[in-house]
Ligand SMILES: Nc1ncnc2c1ncn2[C@@H]1O[C@H](COP(=O)(O)OP(=O)(O)OP(=O)(O)O)[C@@H](O)[C@H]1O
């Protein structure tokens with residue numbers, strides 16, 4: 786990746802390519818472009834990413850050109866699933882899109898897993914969404930669930946990841962457990 790694209794962060798070994806407001810018009814500008822879904826893969830192909838173990842692409846919830854670019858460029862996909870009523874419906878749409886993306890040009894795109902977020906064990910709906918997800922998706926659903934945790938919602942206003950903001954919070958513990966689970970699957 787060209788060095789002027791990424792920024793160092795306060796965290797050792799993590800670099801960041803931040804978004805800008807320019808990105809909001811990218812969807813429209815790319816709509817009529819040739820090979821519009823392959824732009825990001827091309828950037829990656831022309832970049833030396835060898836010093837990185839992982840590149841994480843944060844996507845919007847909608848399946849626009851930017852998301853498709855990410856899916857075409859990626860090896861694998863982690864799907865956060867909010868523990869809410871319509872979440873599973875969105876998920877089945879996404880799974881169909883994954884199949885389309887495989888046909889479109891990334892046949893090896895793997896679903897790494899589905900992670901339940903904003904989980905509240907006292908809420909029947911959370912339990913229900915979890916049960917449905919595990920019943921329908923089986924092993925694809927990570928054992929780790931991310932609880933609804935106020936420290937997670939506070940962290941962004943200090944411009945910090947929750948692991949730095951409150952490393953011992955339930956939210957940070959959960960994200961750490963998720964990372965361990967992902968590493969253990971490889
Ligand atoms: N587990 C959680 N517990 C409490 N608050 C959370 C949790 N996860 C996310 N939040 C809060 O909810 C808000 C949205 O979270 P986040 O940005 O991760 O969601 P998103 O789906 O990626 O949103 P966007 O579409 O804006 O990218 C943030 O303010 C965040 O701090």
Ligand SMILES: [Mg+2]
Nearest residue numbers: 843844845846
């Ligand atoms: Mg987001």
